[in-house]
Amino acid sequence: MSARRWAVALGLLALALPFVLEGNRFLAFVYSIVMIHLIWANGMNLLYGYVGLMPLMFAGVAGVAAYAMIYLTRSHEWSFWLAAPMASLGASLFGVLLGLPSLRLTGFYFTLCSLVIQTVITLAFVFFPTFTNGDTGINQIAPPQAPWGGALSGVWMDETLAIVAVLSVLLCGWIVSTRLGKRFMAIREDDVLAEVLGIDVVRDRIIAFFIVSMFASIGGCLFAVTIGFISPRSFDVLTSLNIWLFVAFGGRGTLIGPIIGTIVLAPIPYLLQELQGFKDVLSGVLIIVVTLLMPGGVWGELLRWRDRRRARRALAVGQT
Numbered sequence: 001m002s003a004r005r006w007a008v009a010l011g012l013l014a015l016a017l018p019f020v021l022e023g024n025r026f027l028a029f030v031y032s033i034v035m036i037h038l039i040w041a042n043g044m045n046l047l048y049g050y051v052g053l054m055p056l057m058f059a060g061v062a063g064v065a066a067y068a069m070i071y072l073t074r075s076h077e078w079s080f081w082l083a084a085p086m087a088s089l090g091a092s093l094f095g096v097l098l099g100l101p102s103l104r105l106t107g108f109y110f111t112l113c114s115l116v117i118q119t120v121i122t123l124a125f126v127f128f129p130t131f132t133n134g135d136t137g138i139n140q141i142a143p144p145q146a147p148w149g150g151a152l153s154g155v156w157m158d159e160t161l162a163i164v165a166v167l168s169v170l171l172c173g174w175i176v177s178t179r180l181g182k183r184f185m186a187i188r189e190d191d192v193l194a195e196v197l198g199i200d201v202v203r204d205r206i207i208a209f210f211i212v213s214m215f216a217s218i219g220g221c222l223f224a225v226t227i228g229f230i231s232p233r234s235f236d237v238l239t240s241l242n243i244w245l246f247v248a249f250g251g252r253g254t255l256i257g258p259i260i261g262t263i264v265l266a267p268i269p270y271l272l273q274e275l276q277g278f279k280d281v282l283s284g285v286l287i288i289v290v291t292l293l294m295p296g297g298v299w300g301e302l303l304r305w306r307d308r309r310r311a312r313r314a315l316a317v318g319q320t
Contacts, residue, residue, distance in 0.1 A: 010259055011166045018158035028158055030270045035161040036223050037266040041246045041258035042168040043215025048244065049252035050176060051208045052188035053106070056114040056240045057099065060121030061213045062220030063235025065091035067125070067132050069221045070141060070230075080144035080225060088217035095213040096206060103205045106191060118237045125232035137231030141224050161222060168215060173255050175211065184208055188253075241287075248290045251297030260298050 014035070021028040040062070048054050068087035072078040078086075098121075102113035125132045132138070146152040152160065175181050183204050186194040195201045224230050246265050251257025268282065294301055 010256075011169065014162045014166055015159070018155050018162055021158070022155045028155070030267050032158050032161050032226050033270065034262055034266045035158075035165040036219050036226060037243065037246065038165040038259065038262045039168045039215060039219040039222070040243045041250075041262045042172045043212045043219070044243045045247045045252055045254075045258045046172055046175065046184075046215070047208055047212040048247055049254070049257070050181065050184045050188060051205060052191075053103075053205065053208075054111045054114070054244060055099070055209070055212065056111055056237055056244075057095065057118035057121060058212070058216050058243060059235040059237070059239035060118045061091050061095040062216040062223070062239075063121065063125060063230070063232070064094055064220075065217030066220040066224040066230055066235070067138075070138055070224060071131060073142070080142075080221075084144075084218065084221040087221060088214055091217040091220070092210050092213035095216075096210050099209055100206070103209060104202055115237060118240060122232050122236050125235070132232070135232060137229055137234075139229040141228045141230070143225050143228075157226065161226065164218065164222065169255060169259065176255075180204070180207065185253075245287060245290070247297075249286060249294075249297055251299030254297075254299050257297050257299040264298075 017031060018028065021031055040058070044055070044058055065084075065087045068090055069080070069083045072083035072087060073080055098117050099114065102110050102117065105113055126134055128134075129136075143151045143153050143157060146156065176184070183194070183199050186197070186199060187201055187204060191201050220235065223234070227234075242265075246261035247258050248261070249265060250259065250261025265286070290297065296304065
């Protein structure tokens, strides 16, 4: 089965699972967290997998959107459905503004610069308690209003998250198939050659970073209303690293890779709550394994295994 067919099958399954898990609220909660992280993973994959840049300030941008959404809904009594898009747009523009100097860099230098920006954002979350309530965090975040009245919660909130997650996969696939996506991949392969061929590398990186920041921001707003509590630790550099790990583990630069990585890794912190130390060790081991043994991720290794199998079959047919 092709990657596209796998994605379609998993998308249909994602839309059906909220109704299957309706009777078990713990598993339904874990499922909703997986859907939010899938939105984030698709955004990370777009920049890391297709443009070749690793944005460690990804979670910081998500946090800016979440705090802005809460401020608009509480202080100005905006509806979530208006506050979330406006907060996401503002956070994305803010992220592009902060990341503009680093977008001229490549590889390790971009990653290092984005790490510095993430650190600054996290410190701002801590030392501006007027808007963020500092380390204490903000609790009792109200869920969004349902179109038919009342709070959007339970199975319908889970279904909403599933719809947004599926749309994020479809949007990522559509962007990659366009001429813009082809330019992204050209920049990833060789930014110098891409510029020689007439591609405006910096402009396209800015466009990519803005799109990715929208993924991060929308996920941040949904995370806040799903959890009901956020703090600076919700959007620190470890969150960015975890999202990167989901993409790298599953297979960057593919549609199915981030889905695999998120489904396998995102539930671990919630299913292993009594083994906090083991959870951190496991994350470290996975980073080492992915970096050294599976540079193409799980999906990449499966494709390599398929290609080797086909090659052996072709060789066997040729010999007969």
